[in-house]
Amino acid sequence: xxxxxxxxxxxxxxxxxxxxxxxxxxxxxxxxxxxxxxxxxxxxxxxxxxxxxxxxxxxxxxxxxxxxxxxxxxxxxxxxxxxxxxxxxxxxxxxxxxxxxxxxxxxxxxxxxxxx
Amino acid sequence: xxxxxxxxxxxxxxxxxxxxxxxxxxxxxxxxxxxxxxxxxxxxxxxxxxxxxxxxxxxxxxxxxxxxxxxxxxxxxxxxxxxxxxxxxxxxxxxxxxxxxxxxxxxxxxxxx
Numbered sequence: 001x002x003x004x005x006x007x008x009x010x011x012x013x014x015x016x017x018x019x020x021x022x023x024x025x026x027x028x029x030x031x032x033x034x035x036x037x038x039x040x041x042x043x044x045x046x047x048x049x050x051x052x053x054x055x056x057x058x059x060x061x062x063x064x065x066x067x068x069x070x071x072x073x074x075x076x077x078x079x080x081x082x083x084x085x086x087x088x089x090x091x092x093x094x095x096x097x098x099x100x101x102x103x104x105x106x107x108x109x110x111x112x113x114x115x116x
Numbered sequence: 117x118x119x120x121x122x123x124x125x126x127x128x129x130x131x132x133x134x135x136x137x138x139x140x141x142x143x144x145x146x147x148x149x150x151x152x153x154x155x156x157x158x159x160x161x162x163x164x165x166x167x168x169x170x171x172x173x174x175x176x177x178x179x180x181x182x183x184x185x186x187x188x189x190x191x192x193x194x195x196x197x198x199x200x201x202x203x204x205x206x207x208x209x210x211x212x213x214x215x216x217x218x219x220x221x222x223x224x225x226x227x228x229x
Binding site for chain 1: 151153155157159164165166167170171176206208210211212213215216217218219220221222223
């Protein structure tokens with residue numbers, strides 16, 4: 001069974017940093033693109049970033065370019081999202097997802113709140 | 117970027133009655149490889165999204181056959197043949213053809229009358 005478990009969310013002040021992690025099980029991580037998506041309170045779904053199977057290719061939504069970094073460790077079956085210079089508008093539940101031309105499997109999400 | 121427009125945004129339905137959600141794309145979602153990466157997701161209250169339908173019309177494992185997807189090019193539809201109480205939630209279409217970025221529709225809230 002495919003499982004994705006996110007962690008690392010929390011409350012952070014504007015301008016602060018946070019690192020999210022996602023541990024994958026039930027499949028071979030190195031065979032798949034992986035992505036992060038988010039959902040602001042009461043809002044819809046928004047893609048945030050994606051990373052290729054080997055970690056060489058990455059893509060980001062414009063609003064996080066230069067602030068967020070997606071990375072992976074296939075040996076540890078893990079995915080990360082380093083978030084710097086956080087803003088109030090980054091407040092959301094963050095999901096990691098296995099990317100099969102779109103998010104085929106989602107984790108349970110980890111909440112991030114950016115507030116002073 | 118591709119824009120996906122769902123309608124309606126709110127859908128009150130009587131139990132046992134059918135429901136239909138439209139998703140229109142600002143450009144064709146046919147990939148150069150011939151596939152169409154238009155998917156449908158269900159998000160029940162308080163839960164993570166779950167994929168129901170991928171590549172327009174293929175149901176994911178465990179998805180009841182009362183859910184069906186259809187369409188081509190720029191116009192797509194999700195149908196629920198007989199709505200059950202368990203179907204309450206928000207439904208999103210999403211395209212993976214023209215990426216980055218992935219794009220989602222605004223979501224359609226299905227509720228029981």
